[in-house]
Structures are given as structure tokens and as C-alpha cells.
Amino acid sequence: MKVFSGLPRFFRRPSPVVAIGVFDGVHFAHRRILESAAKKAGASGGTSVALTFYPHPQSQKxxxxxxxxxxxxxxxxxxxxVVLDFSSAFSALTAEEFLKDIIYARLNARHVYVGDNFRFGRGAAGGVGLLRAFGRKLGFGVRVFPRMRCGGRPVSSxxxxKFIxxxxxxxxxxMLGRPVSVYGTVIKGxxxxxxxGFPTANIDPHHEILPPAGVYSVNVLPDIPGRSRPLNGLCYIGRRPTLGKGSERRIEVYIFDCARDLYGYDLSINFLRMMRRDRKFPSVAALKEQIAKxxxxxxxxxxxKLNIKTAPGCRVNGAGKSKKNRGAGSRNKRSLIRSSSEVTR
Incomplete structure (x- = not known):
């Protein structure tokens, strides 16, 4: 996948199908939009484009x-x-300017895919009604995806x-459609x-949301070319109260049966089950004994038997009547981007 930090100067791609959103968490409903855009582009010989924003428009973590x-x-x-800087200048664009100057003129969109709660433009003044009206006027198609629900609640980042x-x-x-995960870089500890006797990989999680302090069974997938099989392990999140090492929260992973040096690599950690809460032990020996357990x-x-199902109980509002809007399967592409600073202009 080609990544642009900011709008490319000359965007000459065939028949762009543009999916727009923050896509924070890339949850079940986000993936439905993105995979549908990829499927549409693949079927029509076009280009699937994700237009996203950084930092978060709502000024939240x-x-x-x-x-x-x-x-x-x-x-x-x-x-x-395409990652757009959500700056004060960008947020000052009117809804009409966003559609005419960016979606139509710069990205040359032929189709636009969004969720039904999509808002855009200064003061979030624009919605799907305006988007459809401009699509008819400027000649691009619009597909609006109904909100999905899970356990009677709307799927939302x-x-x-809050759950995490x-x-x-x-x-x-x-709601994610996959295990809760953290993507971070292995650093020296x-x-x-x-x-x-339990060598761990210390992780910089790059300010991602973490589950509560404790010990978890996890799958770990390092970003190593040629490696696609996840490794099993144990993850600790906490402040190491037994050692009295101060208040800095740490995330450490003990990967089973892995002797490889992972310093500097990025890796994904999938949290499968909480084993126990963090607590202070009377001695290092007692801590070591508990870790062995x-x-x-x-x-x-x-x-x-580990059988992780994808988003059981999640559905589209009004689902059950049509298969038309089901998301397409992933083409299983992987990004080897090591940090947000490595995207290209």
C-alpha cells in the first residue's frame, strides 16, 4: 500500500474509490467500508483509496x-x-470546499464510501445529504453504509x-472483529x-490505549519479513510494584520458545485472556514463582482449543434482508511501515 502524508501533488490513479474516515481502531464497521471500497476498485480496475486524518479531529486519545x-x-x-493533517487551516475548510477542492479536484474521486454518521467541513456542517447532492452535481457515486450494532449497541471507537x-x-x-491489540516497538529494558529466567521484550506502545494492569495470554506477531505465524506468550502491563521502581507503566512480553533478538522491531500484541491482576509480592523469589505459574x-x-470468532453478534442496522452490503474479504496485504514518520509525501 502506498502512503501519502498530505495530499499528493499529482494524483493520477485510475477510477479512485475513496473511503473517508478517521478509522480509529479499524473496527468491524470500518473494515466493512474499507474492504468494500477495495472490492469495488478491484472489480472495476480502479484504485482503492483510504482518506484519513491525523491527529484525531475530536482532540481525544x-x-x-x-x-x-x-x-x-x-x-x-x-x-x-492519504493521511491529512487535521490542522486549524484544514478544519477551517467549509464542507463545500472539502468536497470540491479535495475529494473531487485533488483526489479525482469516482466513488466515495462513508458511514452514515460521516460529518465534514467547518463545524462538522456537512453530512451524507450534502455529499450525495455534490456527487450528483460533480459526477461521483456515493455509497453510505448503515451503522452496525453489537449486543444492541452501536459499534463505535x-x-x-471504554471497554478496553x-x-x-x-x-x-x-466490536473490533478481532482481539484487542497493541502495536509497538521493542526497546531496551x-x-x-x-x-x-524469563527474558522479556520491552514495548514502547506509542501512546496506544492499554488494558488495565495485569498479566495476559497473548499472540505476538513481529514485523519480520517472511514471518506470518503468530507466537504465543505472556504480557505484563504495570508498574512493577514488587521492585519499587517508580510510577512509570511498562509493557513487557515473554514470548514462549523464542530466542531471537527483537530489539528495534515493531510487533503486534493480541490480548486473548487476562490471567491475573497486577499485585505486589513479598519478594523477588515469590514473584518469580508466580511468573512460572x-x-x-x-x-x-x-x-x-482456541477458537476466536470474528465479531459474534454484530450486525448492520436492518440486517438480515440483503447480502448486498457485506464487506469483502481482505486481500491480505501487509504494511511494513515502522512508524508514522516513514510515510511519503
Whole structure:
């Protein structure tokens, strides 16, 4: 997937199908829009384009870093991702200017795909009604996707964020359509885990939303060319109260049966089950004993039948009457972007 930071100067791609949104979390409903755009472009010989924004327009902490978001957008089969700086100048554009100057003139959109709650332009004045009207006027098609619901609630990044922070991983997973995850970079630590027999990879999560402090069974997938099989492991999130090391929160992963040095690599961590809450132990020896029990319990978990279903119970509003709007399958593309600074202009 080609990534542009800002609008490309000359965008000459065949029949662009443009999916627009923040896509924070790239959840089940987002993927439906993105995969449908990829399918439309593939069937018509066009180009699928994801138009997204950074930082978050609503001035709130994002679920995922920009690099994580771009990686997941790529996995939806999108050909081109354009990341617009949501600056004060950009936010001052009227809804009409956004459609005429960016969507039509700069991106040359032939089709535009959005969710039914899509708002745009200064003061969020524009909505799908205006988008459709301009589509008819300027000659591009518009497809609006109805909101999806899960467990009787609308699928939304805001609700997923609340679930993750509250440790309700199952509820978050159902709306995401995949396990709760963190995408971060392996950094050097103090090697305490190695000294007690459990070498860990210390992760910089790039300010992503994390589950509550505790120990989790996880799948880990490093961004190493040629590696597609996830590794099993145990993840710790917390402030290491037993060691009295201050208040800095850490995220460390003990990957089972992996001796490879991962310093500097990016990796995805999928949280599958919380094993226990974080707590202070009376001694390092007691902590080591508990970690050994955690590892054995996690290995038992992975030896069992692990069947993670995609978004059970989630549906489109009014679904059940038509198959027309079902999302297309991913083309299984992967982004090897290591950080948001590596996108091209």
C-alpha cells in the first residue's frame, strides 16, 4: 500500500474509490467500508483509496497510533492511503470546499464510501445529504453504509475505548472483529526478566490505549519479513510494584520458545485472556514463582482449543434482508511501515 502524508501533488490513479474516515481502531464497521471500497476498485480496475486524518479531529486519545492504523488499513486490501493533517487551516475548510477542492479536484474521486454518521467541513456542517447532492452535481457515486450494532449497541471507537480501559476485552473484541491489540516497538529494558529466567521484550506502545494492569495470554506477531505465524506468550502491563521502581507503566512480553533478538522491531500484541491482576509480592523469589505459574497456566490455555470468532453478534442496522452490503474479504496485504514518520509525501 502506498502512503501519502498530505495530499499528493499529482494524483493520477485510475477510477479512485475513496473511503473517508478517521478509522480509529479499524473496527468491524470500518473494515466493512474499507474492504468494500477495495472490492469495488478491484472489480472495476480502479484504485482503492483510504482518506484519513491525523491527529484525531475530536482532540481525544486515539485507540491506535497512526502506524497501527495504517497497518490495519493496508490489511483491508487498500491500494493508497492519504493521511491529512487535521490542522486549524484544514478544519477551517467549509464542507463545500472539502468536497470540491479535495475529494473531487485533488483526489479525482469516482466513488466515495462513508458511514452514515460521516460529518465534514467547518463545524462538522456537512453530512451524507450534502455529499450525495455534490456527487450528483460533480459526477461521483456515493455509497453510505448503515451503522452496525453489537449486543444492541452501536459499534463505535468511543465505546471500544471504554471497554478496553475497563478490561472488558470480550466486549471490545466483538466490536473490533478481532482481539484487542497493541502495536509497538521493542526497546531496551533493564534485563530484569532475563536475570530471573524469563527474558522479556520491552514495548514502547506509542501512546496506544492499554488494558488495565495485569498479566495476559497473548499472540505476538513481529514485523519480520517472511514471518506470518503468530507466537504465543505472556504480557505484563504495570508498574512493577514488587521492585519499587517508580510510577512509570511498562509493557513487557515473554514470548514462549523464542530466542531471537527483537530489539528495534515493531510487533503486534493480541490480548486473548487476562490471567491475573497486577499485585505486589513479598519478594523477588515469590514473584518469580508466580511468573512460572502464570507461564504454565498460559501454556495450558494455548494447548486447549482456541477458537476466536470474528465479531459474534454484530450486525448492520436492518440486517438480515440483503447480502448486498457485506464487506469483502481482505486481500491480505501487509504494511511494513515502522512508524508514522516513514510515510511519503
Amino acid at each position: 486515539s485507540l491506535y497510533s497512526l502506524a497501527h492504523r495504517i497497518k490495519l488499513i493496508a490489511e483491508c486490501g487498500i491500494d493508497v492511503c 468511543t465505546l471500544i475505548r 480501559l475497563a478490561g472488558k476485552l470480550n466486549e471490545a473484541e466483538r 533493564d534485563r530484569f526478566g532475563r536475570r530471573i 502464570d507461564v504454565e497456566k498460559a501454556r495450558g490455555f494455548f494447548r486447549g
